[in-house]
Amino acid sequence: MTRALLAAFTGPDRLLKAVEIERDAGVPALEAFTPYPIEGLSQALGQGATNIPWYMLAGGLAGAAGMYLMEWYSAVFAYPFNQGGRPTNSWPAFLLAPVEIGVLAAAITGFVVFLLKGGLPRLSHPLFEHAAFERASQDQFLLAVRAPGPGDAAALARQRLFDAGAVWVEEVEL
Numbered sequence: 072m073t074r075a076l077l078a079a080f081t082g083p084d085r086l087l088k089a090v091e092i093e094r095d096a097g098v099p100a101l102e103a104f105t106p107y108p109i110e111g112l113s114q115a116l117g118q119g120a121t122n123i124p125w126y127m128l129a130g131g132l133a134g135a136a137g138m139y140l141m142e143w144y145s146a147v148f149a150y151p152f153n154q155g156g157r158p159t160n161s162w163p164a165f166l167l168a169p170v171e172i173g174v175l176a177a178a179i180t181g182f183v184v185f186l187l188k189g190g191l192p193r194l195s196h197p198l199f200e201h202a203a204f205e206r207a208s209q210d211q212f213l214l215a216v217r218a219p220g221p222g223d224a225a226a227l228a229r230q231r232l233f234d235a236g237a238v239w240v241e242e243v244e245l
Contacts, residue, residue, distance in 0.1 A: 134176025
């Protein structure tokens with residue numbers, strides 16, 4: 072279990088200010104919970120571009136190649152059929168299904184990778200038990216940052232969050 076400080080803010084500007092202050096202090100922010108998307112928050116948290124499109128490309132190409140090979144094998148080796156003297160390995164006849172299967176495979180790959188990278192499906196999280204967490208989907212902005220060790224570092228981290236405009240700060244287990 073990871074210890075974290077959970078801080079509540081009344082607005083998105085104060086939340087962004089707190090993220091910047093914590094980042095400048097060298098304390099990595101774990102996660103922010105907001106009722107709506109905030110422009111610039113993902114960059115402030117240090118979340119860069121995702122690599123999901125590369126997984127989708129690989130999944131789509133693999134699905135298309137698999138479908139093409141299946142069609143080619145069945146037409147050339149498994150069930151060759153002489154149809155008016157045409158060649159059995161005529162590649163233009165095999166292109167429609169691999170394109171469609173490739174798009175389907177890319178979409179499914181993207182969905183699965185999205186779920187896995189997001190940690191879903193996760194039916195329970197320790198923050199769900201916190202009384203104030205329900206308000207994060209309505210009107211409260213929460214920030215969870217790694218809790219420093221006990222002593223002066225913890226008090227300093229709490230003070231930084233309060234200076235940024237936190238309404239309250241509590242220590243929670245993640």
